[in-house]
Amino acid sequence: MPEGDTVWLTAHKLHEALAGRVLTLFDLRVPRFATTDLTGREVLDVTPRGKHLLTRIEDGFTLHSHLRMDGSWRVFAAGERPRGGPGHQIRAILGNSEHAAVGYRLPVLELLRTQDEARAVGHLGPDLLGPDWDPGAAERNLLADAARPLGEALLDQRNLAGIGNVYKSELAFLARCTPWLPVGELPSGVPARLVATAQRLLEANKNRFERRTTPGERRTEQRLFVYGRVGRPCLRCGTLIRKAGQDERVTYWCPRCQSGPTGPADA
Known part of the structure; x- marks a missing residue:
């Protein structure tokens, strides 16, 4: 994708x-x-x-x-x-x-x-892989609407440019928050770490077409933590990964590792 x-x-x-x-x-x-x-x-x-x-x-x-x-x-x-x-x-x-x-x-x-x-x-926010990258501005944009769910805020290219549905799910997992958690409820320090992690992951993957967010030399089916892994055990805790609709897309999460509200069409 x-x-x-x-x-x-x-x-x-x-x-x-x-x-x-x-x-x-x-x-x-x-x-x-x-x-x-x-x-x-x-x-x-x-x-x-x-x-x-x-x-x-x-x-x-x-x-x-x-x-x-x-x-x-x-x-x-x-x-x-x-x-x-x-x-x-x-x-x-x-x-x-x-x-x-x-x-x-x-x-x-x-x-x-x-x-x-x-x-x-011209409407785009700071580009995660561009010369205009500004983590402070990206964090401020992300938090501008405190009631907005994290997943929606991450996908909004006006906040920061470059994140799609795969990274949305992976970043929420790494932040240990569900994609439906309002950004205003993110724990202290998490927004800054989210923005830094997003830039680090895209930078690490920009020279290859097979995207990887998990550390080490895991098997191909384990190169992502949650995206596309519904019904498979979480690589951290073993709980089965779930999926649900969000903003006309499918998102994935671990119900044990991630805290916050979940989607209405939980599968």
């Missing part, structure tokens, strides 16, 4: 393949931009911003994309046949003499003037 670490790694791979090279192919397969042709222009950089990708192109253009649940960018050698899904799922192809970057199932794809990037990402 694409979260801030996955987006950072995707941006890094796109930057390596595209930056500093002139586009020989520019194909956006969305009606609004289907006739736009930026071939002959140089790609300047590919920058991640939370869960957003900004591909900046010569003459003041930015291609903004967002992966959401199942979008992806794949890089292939020039002339290589793309292998990321059926052709009808391709939304964008950016090619040069050496590589082709192909975007599959991209739910957000728009071409902006670079000077207008704030329209797409």
